[in-house]
Amino acid sequence: MELEQLADPLAEVLAERYGAGVQIRGLRRGSGGASRVTCGFEAVTAAGEAHPLILRLTTQGVMAGGPLSQEAALMRAAGAAGVPSPEVIAAGDASSELGAEFVVMERVEGETIPRRILRDPALADVRPLLAGQCGEVLAAIHRIPVASVPQLEQTDQLEAWQAVLDAIGEPHPALEFALRWLTRNRPPARRSVVVHGDFRNGNLIVGPDGIRAVLDWELAHLGDPLEDLGWLCVKAWRFGAEPPVGGFGTYDQLIEAYEKAGGAQVDRVALRWWEMFGVARWAIICVMQAQRHLTGGERSVELAALGRRVAENEWDLLRMLP
Structure with a gap:
């Protein structure tokens, strides 16, 4: 229509x-x-x-x-x-x-464009508070009763994204090496909660008073709560800024606010694993998007440019390896 x-x-x-x-x-x-x-x-x-x-x-x-x-x-x-x-x-x-x-x-009024959230003078006062607010919001998300959303499924995220890369059939040795390390060093399983799946700078509506709304729930599933925290810390979502949490805050601000708001105690080693998984996941998504262009499914300069970012993510993964 x-x-x-x-x-x-x-x-x-x-x-x-x-x-x-x-x-x-x-x-x-x-x-x-x-x-x-x-x-x-x-x-x-x-x-x-x-x-x-x-x-x-x-x-x-x-x-x-x-x-x-x-x-x-x-x-x-x-x-x-x-x-x-x-x-x-x-x-x-x-x-x-x-x-x-x-x-x-x-319609909730506010800013969603990450670079403006990180640089707009109108948001200067609230910017230092955003990492803590993210922790509070994530604690609330992880409190959503699983029974209230029975259609959500639980899958092994590492296996699922490895399968996506395997299906594409394109060689990426550094990415494969990182995925192998992730497989061998997986942290212990935690109690499954509702996971947003794409909680990051860019899927938040922000105003001078802080976070006004969380958007884009289409990737939500049941899983480890640290998946959401790790994804928020992925370097790509800092958009050139230095602070590790969304480009606007520190790990301590995020973790302390999350735990204070009722979130489960955060194992920082496990959080680092989930951040590294997030970088690998984003690398695989970049491979997928580039393939859409290369195979003629959707010709797009933007999709083609994402293919270049695969190498950036591989470099980040190699630097994160202990």
Whole structure:
């Protein structure tokens, strides 16, 4: 369905929340990849009250991560657990009026672009607090009752990403060496919790008061809580800044806030393992994205440039080895 054709069925969906006569204004496409479209718009009630909203829509025949219905359930469960999350206004499957799986949520104002979060003078006062806030938010995420999101699955992340690299069949000796080290030095298993799966600078909405919302739950699963903390510390998400946590804070700030907020005690050796796993995972994702370009699946300079970053991640992995 073309964008201009979404207005009427979207109004029909939102009538339950905003009443008959609701109008859709300013529907425009924003960010989104091959699997999902993101649009901003306003729902205007019959009384003239405007509600800024976001629509996420699954494109036909393509799926990445979990379904949007799962993402909507996660955001609702996260909000109930105290995680700053956009309110879910409506959600539906492919049999809905929109003809595709969708979720409508409130639009949260703030900054999401990492380089601005790290450099904008308007965020200078809150920037030193962000690592601690991340710790508090992650502790809340890991408190989400597993029973509230029964559709989440648990998989061995190291085996899963090794299988992805094997399936591509492209030789990367340094990456393979690091994966072998990770396999031989795996830390003891911890109690499984809800893991966001992509918690990092770039998936947070930040304002002068701090973190306002956590976005992009499509990679959520059950697993080790340190996976989220390690991923946040991956060098790629520092965007050229020195501080190891998202480019804005220290390990101590993150860990102390996480534990104080009720998160499990952090084993720093295990955290280092998960950070290293995160670098390897990002390297494999870069290989995947470059392959999309090289095989002609999606010609893109951006995807091709990600292929160059594989070597950067391999260098980081080699430097992290003890």
